[in-house]
Amino acid sequence: MLTQRLSFSSVVSALSLSVAALWPLQAHALFDDDEARKAIIDLRNKFEAHKQATENTLGRLTRQAEEGSASGQRSLIELSNQNEQLRSEIARLQGQIEQLQRDVAGLQTQQNSAQAASEERRRATEPATVVLDGVSFTATPEETRDFDGALALLRKAEFGPAETAFGGMLRRFPSTGYLPSVLYWLGNAQYANRAYALAIASHQRLVRQFPDHLRAPEAMLALANSQVELKDNKTARQTLNNLVKSYPDSEAAAAARDRLARLR
Template structure:
């Protein structure tokens, strides 16, 4: 039995149908694959844009932080320069104040010198009666005293306070009756005060007031005592000292300063 054309036709149709069906499925898969690639690219582009935006934000933040750090450095340098300038001006002011006091000391000594010379010259009229007087003390050498005193004063002027204090103290012990000894105690007190030793400063200034109450520096010494007492936190004693200054030396320049302090 031979197969006729009529028998072959249905089989051919089935093959064609299957082929068309497979072709349609392949086209759908290709379309789906293309769609998936575009979606992935779009997501990648979105992530790239967001990443770039974040990087730009971070970069801007870092730049602002760097600018702030530089501004702080500049401000720190400016403030450091101001501090150095103020320290220099403070040291210069202290130096000017010391020079002023030293100059004032020299002027007062010139005023005091004629008085001392007159006192020394008084016994000269009766040389025959000199042996009948009480035994004389060992004669001092005014030139030596002046050199020692000036050396101590120069140390104070050079702001060598410890050395100056030691020199003034040594001078006062070596020459207790010198006309320069009250000055030495006065500057000894100032040196101790500058060294922040107010107790020793008070002791030295009180020596001037108690032993030489009529001395030109006595009023200033009493004012310095009040300053030291205030530094030690003893306001009551400081006020009492200022009131005593006004009572003992009402016409002195130190008394004017005392009045101003008592008003506060």
């Protein structure tokens, strides 16, 4: 812009000199010397004034352009700084969001663990529905644990510990829903331990208190076996006959008929 302004000024100056040089030749034909000189001076003054005004205008425009360029540069710098600040703020907020997400995930994991532990404690203490030998009842986790433990001993042929475990369960849980099954397996453990009188008492209690239970026919058959072991064949035959009469369609009744045929 400055080069353009200077070039334009040079042009203006050259033009001024040319006009000044040509004017006397023209004025000679129209005016006398005084009038010509006066016209030339007047023309030069007007031209210089116009030239000065033009140069002033060009200077003002140049300064405005230069100032505008500097202002634009400052604006660009400020905008760049603001952009960097925004980038930094966004990065900081993104980091906070990621940390919050990790914190929330950690809290959810802790909550899930706490809920699982709470559920485990609840299951360990609250009664639950149990279905055993065709009967549905409610039992505490402790009852279920003791019954399963005693039955596991019996299945391993550890008859002494099994008898102790079933007997202890009867004392701790006299009204348990496991009672008919406990009486049946207790009598079997006692029979295996050759405690025939005790086995008879356990199986008789089962038949007496729970005549409709699934294990009642088998208990009567086991009861007759204990009576035979005690050489009480007469009572054994009576027990077998009652079994056939009370539960004629059971598998235990079929076995009782075979034994009655062989029992003298």
